[in-house]
Amino acid sequence: MDMKLKGKNVFVAGASRGIGLGIAESFLNEGANVILTGRSPEPLATALKNLGATHGDQRVTSYAGDMTASKDLIAALDAGEAAFGPIDIIIANVGGGDMPFGYKFSDDEWDATIVENLTGSVRLMREGVRRFLARDRDERGDCNMIAISSIAGVDAMGSLLAYGASKAGINHFVRNLAKAVGKEGIRVNVVAPGNIRFPGGTWDIASKTRPAVNEWIKSDVALQRFGSVEEIADAVVFAASPRAAFMTGETWVVDGGQVQ
Numbered sequence: 001m002d003m004k005l006k007g008k009n010v011f012v013a014g015a016s017r018g019i020g021l022g023i024a025e026s027f028l029n030e031g032a033n034v035i036l037t038g039r040s041p042e043p044l045a046t047a048l049k050n051l052g053a054t055h056g057d058q059r060v061t062s063y064a065g066d067m068t069a070s071k072d073l074i075a076a077l078d079a080g081e082a083a084f085g086p087i088d089i090i091i092a093n094v095g096g097g098d099m100p101f102g103y104k105f106s107d108d109e110w111d112a113t114i115v116e117n118l119t120g121s122v123r124l125m126r127e128g129v130r131r132f133l134a135r136d137r138d139e140r141g142d143c144n145m146i147a148i149s150s151i152a153g154v155d156a157m158g159s160l161l162a163y164g165a166s167k168a169g170i171n172h173f174v175r176n177l178a179k180a181v182g183k184e185g186i187r188v189n190v191v192a193p194g195n196i197r198f199p200g201g202t203w204d205i206a207s208k209t210r211p212a213v214n215e216w217i218k219s220d221v222a223l224q225r226f227g228s229v230e231e232i233a234d235a236v237v238f239a240a241s242p243r244a245a246f247m248t249g250e251t252w253v254v255d256g257g258q259v260q
Helices: 018-029 041-055 070-084 107-133 161-184 202-209 211-220 229-240
Strands: 009-012 033-038 060-064 089-092 144-148 187-193 251-254
Touching: 009 018, 009 070, 018 033, 018 041, 018 089, 018 229, 033 041, 033 070, 041 060, 060 070, 070 107, 089 107, 089 229, 107 144, 107 161, 144 161, 144 229, 161 187, 161 251, 187 229, 202 211, 229 251
Parallel strands: 009 033, 009 089, 033 060, 089 144, 144 187, 187 251
Antiparallel strands: none
């Protein structure tokens, strides 16, 4: 199926590895131009080199910075527009951090997790809306944004408290933002992945070092397996494409049937 994304300019936050890198490659496969961002320059440079070798250096660029900081994300968007022109699609794949299980966390641990997993995506989408609205209505085409959330924000699953709260916050923010900008022809959606395994990722390490994790996946996930980066990327690409033009304000759960 043609996703009608050829020539679109796509900004992907957190694209140096894992889900973000898979999303970037899927958009390139559809003929889009892609701006990669990441906090660490070296992994980002490697991703840029590899994707450029496969898809052409003229179709992919990068900017290293902290996508939770307004200054950095604005600079990254400016760099992308300087390379390709106005950005059509923004993927807010901003998240991470670490804190203890349960309620014994410090103020700093809580605040850092909220900024990493909620505030960063909010700031990026806020700037995205501002740029989309700066274009004439008939020039916005299929402008839209997708935030990458988690099933931890959809149901109470025993996840880290701040992480789950921040992802639930993204889902709610997007639903309300979609109502505010829909009249301007701008779509906003969420893709909420389940347990996704990729080399060097959290679930990859856990599955190799903790046998109980694999048994838990078999008992808790309807399809009895981990998901892949490609499966999340395909969902994101479809949701961002004109094929999903009547979908906005949705949280699309992609978890193999884990959430009840």
